[in-house]
Amino acid sequence: MGRFQKVLMMLFLVVMSFGLAGCSGSDDAFSGENGNGGDGGNNGGDGGGGSAGSLAISLILVDQTTGNATTSVSAASPGELRATVTLNGATVASQIVSFATTIGTLAAGSGLTNTEGLATVALSDGGVSGAGTVTADVTVSGVSATATLNFQVVSSVTTTTVDMGNGTDASFVAGVIDLGGVSSLAAGGTLTATVSIVETSNNNVAYETPVTVNFTSACVVAGTATMDAAVLTTAGIASSTYLAQGCTGSDTITATANVGTTLSATANFTVQAASVGSLEFVSATPENISLQGTGGSGGTETSAVLFRVVDAQGNPVANQQVNFSLDTVVGGLTLNPTSATSDQNGLVQTVVQSGTVSTSVGVTATTSSGGNTYQTQSSQLVVTTGIPDQNSFSLSATVLAPEAWSFDGVVSVITARLADRFNNPVPDGTAVTFTTEGGSIESSCTTVGGACSVNWTSQSPRPCGQTMGAVDVVLDPSLGPNQCVTTGGPANPTEPVIGLKPLGQPYGGRATIVATVVGEESFIDSNGNGVFDDGDTMTDLPEAWIDGNEDGVRGSSEPFFDFNANGSYDTADGAFNGVLCSRTVSPLCSSDETLHIRKSLVLVMSGSGANIDVVDKSLTQFNNGNPIDLSCNAAVEFTVIYSDLHHQPMPAGTKVTVTSSHGSVAFGGSYTQADTTNNGAIAFGGSLEGTGTADTTNTGSLIVTVETPKKLISQENYPVIETCPKTTP
Numbered sequence: 001m002g003r004f005q006k007v008l009m010m011l012f013l014v015v016m017s018f019g020l021a022g023c024s025g026s027d028d029a030f031s032g033e034n035g036n037g038g039d040g041g042n043n044g045g046d047g048g049g050g051s052a053g054s055l056a057i058s059l060i061l062v063d064q065t066t067g068n069a070t071t072s073v074s075a076a077s078p079g080e081l082r083a084t085v086t087l088n089g090a091t092v093a094s095q096i097v098s099f100a101t102t103i104g105t106l107a108a109g110s111g112l113t114n115t116e117g118l119a120t121v122a123l124s125d126g127g128v129s130g131a132g133t134v135t136a137d138v139t140v141s142g143v144s145a146t147a148t149l150n151f152q153v154v155s156s157v158t159t160t161t162v163d164m165g166n167g168t169d170a171s172f173v174a175g176v177i178d179l180g181g182v183s184s185l186a187a188g189g190t191l192t193a194t195v196s197i198v199e200t201s202n203n204n205v206a207y208e209t210p211v212t213v214n215f216t217s218a219c220v221v222a223g224t225a226t227m228d229a230a231v232l233t234t235a236g237i238a239s240s241t242y243l244a245q246g247c248t249g250s251d252t253i254t255a256t257a258n259v260g261t262t263l264s265a266t267a268n269f270t271v272q273a274a275s276v277g278s279l280e281f282v283s284a285t286p287e288n289i290s291l292q293g294t295g296g297s298g299g300t301e302t303s304a305v306l307f308r309v310v311d312a313q314g315n316p317v318a319n320q321q322v323n324f325s326l327d328t329v330v331g332g333l334t335l336n337p338t339s340a341t342s343d344q345n346g347l348v349q350t351v352v353q354s355g356t357v358s359t360s361v362g363v364t365a366t367t368s369s370g371g372n373t374y375q376t377q378s379s380q381l382v383v384t385t386g387i388p389d390q391n392s393f394s395l396s397a398t399v400l401a402p403e404a405w406s407f408d409g410v411v412s413v414i415t416a417r418l419a420d421r422f423n424n425p426v427p428d429g430t431a432v433t434f435t436t437e438g439g440s441i442e443s444s445c446t447t448v449g450g451a452c453s454v455n456w457t458s459q460s461p462r463p464c465g466q467t468m469g470a471v472d473v474v475l476d477p478s479l480g481p482n483q484c485v486t487t488g489g490p491a492n493p494t495e496p497v498i499g500l501k502p503l504g505q506p507y508g509g510r511a512t513i514v515a516t517v518v519g520e521e522s523f524i525d526s527n528g529n530g531v532f533d534d535g536d537t538m539t540d541l542p543e544a545w546i547d548g549n550e551d552g553v554r555g556s557s558e559p560f561f562d563f564n565a566n567g568s569y570d571t572a573d574g575a576f577n578g579v580l581c582s583r584t585v586s587p588l589c590s591s592d593e594t595l596h597i598r599k600s601l602v603l604v605m606s607g608s609g610a611n612i613d614v615v616d617k618s619l620t621q622f623n624n625g626n627p628i629d630l631s632c633n634a635a636v637e638f639t640v641i642y643s644d645l646h647h648q649p650m651p652a653g654t655k656v657t658v659t660s661s662h663g664s665v666a667f668g669g670s671y672t673q674a675d676t677t678n679n680g681a682i683a684f685g686g687s688l689e690g691t692g693t694a695d696t697t698n699t700g701s702l703i704v705t706v707e708t709p710k711k712l713i714s715q716e717n718y719p720v721i722e723t724c725p726k727t728t729p
Contacts, residue, residue: 054088057097059136059147064122073104074154078124081106083136083147084117091117095138103132104153129155161201164213164255164263168196168236172204177255177267185244187274188313193227194239195255195265206236213238213257219247219271224316224344227253246316246344248273276320276369277312279376281305282347284363288382288427289354292332294579299386299427301354305335305378307365309346316346322367324350331355333383335363354383357530358422384424385579388519388597390539392419395515395599397456400675403651403710404439404458404605405509405644412603414441415453416515421522421580425450430517437482437548438463438511438605456513458605463548465508467645468611469494475506477557495613495621496641496681505549507679508646509605514546516561519597520578532589533582540572544598550679563596602677606651607644610706610714611681615639627719628702630663630690638688640671640704642714643681649673650682653709662700662720663688692724 063070064080073079081099085092097119098110105126111119123134131152138145166178178194185191197211198204211233219225224246231238242253250270257263283306290299305324309317320342326335332355340348352363363378399412416432419425430447440459445452464484466473472489479485484506492503523538525531532538545560547553554560560569575590582589614622617637622628628636640658644650652675658665666687673682692698701717 055138055140055143055145056086057136057138057145057147058084058086059134059149061123061134061149061151071150072152072154073123073125075125075127078122079151081121081123081134081136081149083111083113083119083138085113085119085138085140085145086117087140091115092140093117095119095140098137099134100137101132101134103128103130104134104151123151125153125155129153159201160199162197162207162259162263163200164195164197164257164265166194166196166265168198168206169204172196172198175265177253177265179253179267179269182269184270184272185242187248187272187311188244188315189271190241190243191269192239192241193253193255193267194237197233197236197238197257197259197263207233207259208236209259210234211238211257211259213240213255215240215242215253215255217242217251217253219244219251222247222344224248224318225251225271233257244271244315246274246318246346247271248318273319274311274315274317276317276367276372276374277310277314279322279365279367279374280308280310281365281376281378282308284352284378284381286427287379288384288386288424289352290386291358291383291580292354292356294385294387303352303381304349305352305363305381306347306349307376307378309342309348309367309374316342316344317369318342318344318346320346320348320367320369322348322365325364325366326352327362327364327377328359329355330359331357331383333359333361352381358384358424382424384422385420385520386424386427387420387579387594388418388426388430388517389421389522389578390519390541390597391522392421392423393417393515393517393519393597393599395513395601397513397601397603399603399652400677401604401606401649401652402458403608403708404603405462405607405646407608407710408457408459410458412456413453414456414513414515414601415451416445416447416517416599417451418447418517418519419450421520421578433516434513435546436511436513437461437546438509439603441513456603462605463506463509463511465506465510465646466492466503467508468492468496468503468643468647473506475557481559492647494611496611496643496647502679503647507550507648509607509644509648510550510646510677510679511603511605512546512548512550513601513603514544514561514598515600516544516596516598518594520580520594521576521597523576523578523580529582531580531582532576532578534588536576538576538588540574541577541595541597542571543569544596545569547600550602561596561598564592604648604677606649607646608651608708608710608712609645610642610650610654610708611645611647612704612706612714612716613641614702614704614716614718615641622702622718624719627699627721628688630688630692630720630722632692632722632724633690635666635687635689637685638702639683639685641681641683642704642706647681649676649678649680650706651708651710652676655707656684657705657707658686658702659705660688660700660702660720662698662722663690663702665689665702688720690722690724692722694724695726697721697723 064078083097093115095113105124107122111121113119134149136147165174182191197207227242228240255265289303309320323339334353342348360380366375394417397412402410404410433444434441441456442454461482471486471491473484476485523532545554577590577595654673656671666689671684700720706714
């Protein structure tokens with residue numbers, strides 16, 4: 001083509017360009033194809049660009065480390081997307097470029113172009129291999145441009161192998177724990193066990209990922225040594241401190257870890273035997289043992305006595321021989337074995353066998369080490385029957401006369417105390433059973449140190465009986481327990497003029513508590529041989545019963561405790577019921593070695609209203625017809641008698657005060673009632689002295705006030721007169 005022809009062709013192309021622009025009907029400088037520019041760059045690397053008229057975007061992928069163009073990313077070699085935006089061939093700053101990908105992970109969804117028109121974002125593998133496409137979009141003044149790029153995610157998994165031992169790099173020794181050069185450890189000493197975990201696939205460099213290393217040894221498992229059980233590695237190193245606490249001889253420390261596979265390392269060393277520092281008594285179980293031949297009654301005839309051998313630091317010493325001896329062999333006491341060797345905890349044991357004589361006994365333990373002798377003694381063992389006997393059983397109450405007739409919920413603590421024939425406390429756990437005629441009581445308790453307690457609480461039933469000012473009554477068993485009926489006889493007095501005597505049966509408000517225990521009868525050992533035989537006397541017991549009328553004889557309607565479960569009440573059998581009976585000698589030994597021993601206690605469920613009387617020396621009642629005559633400055637003695645509604649003592653702690661509107665109460669002006677179960681009224685004396693002057697007659701009242709612990713008050717007044725004649729000039 002000639003020069004002229006080339007000029008014509010260029011003019012033609014210019015004209016066509018303007019013609020096409022005019023066909024768009026748009027005045028926009030960026031008119032043209034919108035958003036579909038350029039080749040998508042399907043070959044990866046340089047993705048080419050897209051343009052819209054004069055707006056263009058290009059996209060490339062480079063290695064994040066080297067900056068070189070690439071078509072792939074991996075975990076080891078992440079990439080960086082670089083998008084360049086131009087307008088009319090010039091780079092455009094501060095434009096938002098949006099990125100999206102079908103595989104891998106973008107560090108951000110968008111980027112802002114810099115002064116060079118460049119926006120970047122990191123692209124990582126995302127943990128999934130394969131091929132995908134990344135897209136970059138930009139919009140300027142409503143006109144968009146897009147660029148795409150194909151790439152692949154390549155797996156970069158590499159195989160790392162690790163091992164455990166000590167040291168790193170060229171000095172690494174596999175499978176061996178570093179003990180710091182210690183091969184023989186002193187008794188009670190410490191050492192440090194150290195392991196390292198290295199990458200054998202990388203020239204034994206330290207494995208930096210934290211790993212838990214577990215340490216143990218035979219002595220640690222046995223409890224004779226301690227060490228840090230689980231240690232987390234730091235820069236591939238883990239250390240644990242080992243402390244010998246009774247371990248002797250050889251021991252092996254083992255370290256293990258799991259990193260997908262199990263790693264292990266070991267080290268052997270020796271712990272030197274400890275020298276004896278002292279010998280300690282540990283325990284005697286039980287401390288009370290039964291006499292030989294009596295253990296079948298719930299006791300044991302042997303006691304295990306335990307000692308410990310320790311070094312100067314208090315750590316146990318194993319394999320040390322210890323010899324034992326008794327401080328008495330009376331009655332045939334024995335022990336077995338007479339020598340023993342301490343175990344890994346330093347413990348040695350011997351067993352004491354009881355004899356036939358009640359006594360206390362100690363065990364002496366002796367050992368030698370390094371030319372020194374060490375010795376100690378056990379606590380005293382008590383050899384006894386351990387079975388409670390009748391005359392060593394007592395019962396007590398914190399309150400004997402509670403204000404309980406009219407009030408529920410008043411508590412008195414009942415305590416049983418028991419000992420055996422030799423008056424040694426019964427073994428802990430001995431069971432005591434309780435029952436009560438009135439109120440309620442906890443059913444049982446077990447002894448600790450020979451005693452135990454239960455709570456008695458006021459409530460119905462309340463024992464009925466004779467009442468001041470009421471018609472005479474009797475119990476009627478046909479109507480059930482605690483049922484009183486009138487006799488039709490005369491009424492009881494309204495005041496305690498009868499003095500201190502009770503009103504008579506049945507006694508109202510008196511509740512009998514009975515405690516029973518399986519035990520044995522008591523006897524007097526005349527010949528001192530420790531057993532019941534001919535010539536000895538005993539306390540022969542019938543079956544226990546509730547003695548409601550307190551006469552000491554079981555009435556046909558009084559409940560009993562059927563120990564042998566034969567359905568009938570059994571009186572005393574004439575034989576000795578006990579374990580200490582010479583059955584080869586005495587015909588008085590019962591085949592039943594035990595029975596119910598018992599103790600009873602009466603509580604007065606005292607009323608709150610007082611019956612009051614004041615009498616002279618002859619028990620003549622002072623009243624309106626018989627005033628207290630002071631006979632001019634004379635002193636008259638009086639007695640105050642008071643009781644509750646059943647002619648029983650008022651509640652413990654009741655306060656009685658005596659005052660007079662004329663005369664002077666010389667003594668007996670106040671009285672606080674003691675805690676008592678006395679069957680009858682309470683009395684105390686006093687005197688009233690005259691204070692009159694010549695040629696006067698004075699009258700007044702002696703006032704007796706009774707106040708219970710619950711602040712209920714009763715009061716009576718008694719006339720007083722004092723006449724003084726004229727004086728003779």
